[in-house]
Amino acid sequence: MKERYEFQAIEEKWQRYWTERQLHRTDTDSSRKKFYCLEMFPYPSGKIHMGHVRNYAIGDVIARYKKMQGFSVLHPMGWDAFGLPAENAAIKNNVHPAQWTYENVEFMKKQLNRMGLSYDWTREVTTCSPEYYRWNQWIFLKLLERGLAYKKASFVNWCPDCATVLANEQVVDGGCWRCDTEVIRKELDQWFFRITDYAEELLMGCDELNGWPERVVAMQKNWIGRSEGLEVDFAIEGSSQKLRIFTTRPDTLYGVTFMCIAPTHPLAELLTDDKTGLAAIKAKYGKEEEKEGFNTGRFAVNPFSGDRIPIFIANFVLMEYGTGAIMSVPAHDQRDFEFAQKYGLPVKVVIEPEQGEAASPPDAAFEGDGILTASAQFSGLKSEDARRKIIDYAEAQKFGTGRVHYKLRDWGISRQRYWGTPIPVIYCDSCGMVPVPEDHLPVILPEDARLTGAGASPLAESPSFLNVRCPKCGAPARRETDTMDTFVDSSWYFIRYCSKREEEPFARDNSDYWMPVDQYIGGIEHAVLHLLYSRFFTRALRDIGIVGMGEPFKNLLTQGMVCKETWKCAEHGWLFPEEVERGACSRCGKPVARGRVEKMSKSKKNVIDPDALIQRFGADTMRLFSLFAAPPERDLEWSDKGVEGASRFLHKLWAAVFRNIEAVRSARTCTVDPAALQNTSAAALLRKTHQTIRKVTDDIEKDYHFNTAIAALMELVNEITGFSPQHAADRAVLNCAIRNALLMISPFAPHVAEELWAEIGEQGSVFEHPWPAWNPALARDEEIELVVQVNGRLRAKILVPAGLSDAAATERALADAKVGEHTAGKQIVKIVVIQGRLVNIVVK
């Protein structure tokens, strides 16, 4: 055995061993209990960053731990490989997106393997490969069949200069990210998935997400945005048309003093002749600075009160929500109040607060619930009762219906770009829109597309792709040139993993066995979109009949960001850590300012390259630090000193084994008779070993608190370091302590654990051994420190045998000299005893 811990050779050796032995391969084995451990797959941007390291280290510990617990573990990895950066790289460097992507994949895969991650690569998916995206197309066709995919005109972000559609994130301060031209809203035909059909189910499902962080569930609910209310038709004077509004406050219906409709409302054109005024409001549509509107001069009639009320067109009313028209109750809605003030409209109070008088004249809307007033037969009712009764009344009178609206909109999946899944639809002049027949899939991206970044979708300019025969009538036809949003790819990849690559993805045996994902791990940035889309997709696939359940992710862990302090030089701006030398800029020598601790990002240059770190300290150290510095869900502050600490621990572990190697090898046994040890340091070490097994197991099981688990392992190694074996029994205890320490350290630092496991004379991989169990009898302390308080203040600590009776504990506490000082001359009122912990004597 080498005296020093040399990670380079060790890490390479064991990575090769795992690959050769195919140790991470998983098969569907229905006789065993399964555990599906999944980390969000990365976009192959070029190389991995610290966020990936943290994400994948967490997942790897869980996967390895569960394997040792006897589960059949599925732990796959793949690539979210479609997307814009590849296209941009293609434009910039004149490489094909596929080449750029696959080169990145290859490089990043090597990086992941250097981290010692236990992936079953036989299940790897790459979403840009035809064998993957053909199933996107297949699912699309199924959704189309069921009416869950449809096409409609909708507004997109359009850059007039580049003549292209931009994604929301490509619009920076209202301008194009590439040329700064002001982005306009342009109406185009777009494909949508009808996620709103599942709004209610997705919302109800939120209550079953017990294994998710509360805030993520809250964000999902918020996003779906259910609101219950009433739709009412208001007659329009001098027109047969009705104006339908939606309100969540039917109890304020008698307080309506005007109506507002969106500038894009279908009736807007009809209700006014002032086209320039309308255009002016349209231009300010959705702008938040100020509420603006204009009076159409037309009137509506409140079906409840018969009141004649003016109709306005207002920029703050959104066509996309509700009916695009609202009833305005300035007395009880702040926005309406402001609008009424501006245009001198009346304010009619119909709700009185239950306590206290309403301010009069009011200087703000009273938005709370209260008692109805001036509301005909509903006056005197409480808001809540009134809402129900008014809805009933409206339904009985047939001028309204109780309704539920959602903020959630249908999911627009059309992208006018190249590097995505072609939408499998063909347009024929005589047959119209024709789905590509299933046996013609996949519709493959053409190689000859020109990527320039300008003009329409590259697919529209590729004749070899565009021109096709109609599958129905055989006449010349055109392909759809939109590609799918890349969120489609990631909405079902976790189901793809359940089957091997050579198998079709929807073999029910496989998905029934593996799904749902038992533990999903990833960043909080996907709290809404990716997770919501995946929940929708899984339900849609369930209804199509190809998976058995609807909720894909049983437990979700959202890991915190990796942060680091920033450095700034007055002359050179943000600096990389290696550009700072003793508080000065390495380029100009000027002093640098230490900025805030922020998420690692290229723009702030506060980044650490994982490769450099592996080179210097090894993968085990890097993993250990990122798991030790903070609990997984919290942000982690990077610390070079902390990394050294992690490295020191592994050296210490190595040294402890090295120093005792002969003793441990010769012991060959882990069985010890505790009675023979008496009250020696060996007994203490044995106890510590069992206590550590208990603590580490509990910490992992309870919320994956690896930081405290590692702290406990450090304590155990410290105790091993301070122990020198004298007799055979001592050696057996030491063997037991080291064996168990290695087993427990193995998920965190797998390479060094394997190496030391071999050194102490064990056969095979440490991961083929079960996770250790603790013996409660051995973990129990013989003596405990009993805290004695007087009036809640700590006055003494006394050593007593464990399991001492309350009466005996009280007796010992009172006998203590220190305690005597504080109780002398006072009357004992009460004595509180907590078994094994403390005695509190209350005196007067």
Place this chain on the structure above:
RNA sequence: GCCGGUGUGGUGGAACUGGCAGACGCGCCGGACUCAAAAUCCGGUAUCCGCAAGGAUGUGCGAGUUCGAUUCUCGCCACCGGCACCA
């Protein structure tokens, strides 16, 4: 504005179900080894008063419940995140 989170030593962070506040790591101080330094090892390290024994204070702030509160309740403050003219 609404929803959620966080607040503990010089520092990252611990603390079961209301029971010793500060585990473990980092830093710092002292010591050993060394010609010396680094590395390593050993010891100390919340604050204040005190030579010490000891005492007092202390988990963002203010109340409350309790024998006892970092933990529970109420009211504030600060910071972070999400959503937001959603009718």
